[in-house]
Amino acid sequence: MNDTKAKPPAWAEALLQCLVGPCDRECAAGDLLEEYRAAREPTVGTLRADLWYIKQVLTILWRLIWPGALTLAIQSLFFAVTVFRPGHHAPHRAGVAPPTFLAFVFQILWYGSIVGAPGVSLVDGMIYFFTAYRGVRRTGLIRTGPLVAAATSLVGFGVLFAAAATITPGLAMATLAYPALFLIVSVYLAVPLTYSAALGTLAGIIGRSMHVRGGRIARSA
Amino acid sequence: MTKEVAHVGDGDTGLVEQAVLLAVINLGKDAYGRAILNEVQHRLKRDVSAGAVYATSSDLKARAWPARGSRQERPFEEAARRYFVVTGSGARALNNAKSALDSVWAGFVWPLKVRT
Numbered sequence: 001m002n003d004t005k006a007k008p009p010a011w012a013e014a015l016l017q018c019l020v021g022p023c024d025r026e027c028a029a030g031d032l033l034e035e036y037r038a039a040r041e042p043t044v045g046t047l048r049a050d051l052w053y054i055k056q057v058l059t060i061l062w063r064l065i066w067p068g069a070l071t072l073a074i075q076s077l078f079f080a081v082t083v084f085r086p087g088h089h090a091p092h093r094a095g096v097a098p099p100t101f102l103a104f105v106f107q108i109l110w111y112g113s114i115v116g117a118p119g120v121s122l123v124d125g126m127i128y129f130f131t132a133y134r135g136v137r138r139t140g141l142i143r144t145g146p147l148v149a150a151a152t153s154l155v156g157f158g159v160l161f162a163a164a165a166t167i168t169p170g171l172a173m174a175t176l177a178y179p180a181l182f183l184i185v186s187v188y189l190a191v192p193l194t195y196s197a198a199l200g201t202l203a204g205i206i207g208r209s210m211h212v213r214g215g216r217i218a219r220s221a
Numbered sequence: 222m223t224k225e226v227a228h229v230g231d232g233d234t235g236l237v238e239q240a241v242l243l244a245v246i247n248l249g250k251d252a253y254g255r256a257i258l259n260e261v262q263h264r265l266k267r268d269v270s271a272g273a274v275y276a277t278s279s280d281l282k283a284r285a286w287p288a289r290g291s292r293q294e295r296p297f298e299e300a301a302r303r304y305f306v307v308t309g310s311g312a313r314a315l316n317n318a319k320s321a322l323d324s325v326w327a328g329f330v331w332p333l334k335v336r337t
Binding site: 020023024026027028030031032034035055056057058059060061062063 | 253254255258259270272273302
């Protein structure tokens, strides 16, 4: 029997509205809600039904971000292996001549960062931008851009942190034991999230204008 | 009660896409999102996420020509259902996929028994 009052988490419903195209927006939400009310919530209870709904929405999100997220994850693994390997220390630079301009550009492009934080290089920026653009072209919503870009960034950072914690377990434990370290890690997360959201918004504006222009061309054809 | 129908087109069809198309055919006039998802899970004999089905449906609709009509209201729900039918080109794509699979398996008996 349907419980017409049962509802999945509002944030998950709102997230779903940002992830599907205009033709699917009403129907996908209705389909999942119908399954939630008719089959899930009455049989497994509210908590597990909510988890099922969240999982479905996250799979739709993953379908949008997986190329960029996978690329970023591989890059993060490579970064973690090179930086966090046991015995690795940053070279002492006293008395060393500053890098040339070309070396500086190469550092930024390859996985260097303009600032000392992971996830904010030009390569990362390109990944965020094109992942966001692809998502916005599908949904036609500007807000999809920052959402998808930030999710991609979160995946990359998560992989980086997990890899670093695996290679250097003491680092993960120290993060939990010392509030100052936890704060530093939070800043290291906030910086790429903000960077990705900003690029995602830009991609969203451009993608939305292309989406509208494509619709006008289709209607005039 | 009224219904909007979207047509599902053809193209290279992977396993999930084939399952979605076959689910649409099997369900007939009842082929809407939730029913398609359940039917695909039944056919593939495993849990299939909504993301896989809606991504497939979106890709297939990109090659489709939505028919004008109106929507069928759901019982107890606010959002209308969107029904699908498979076009002739979609059926041809399924036939091609089956033919290719039969060609690959020609001369073999299923299930395979391999000496180790």
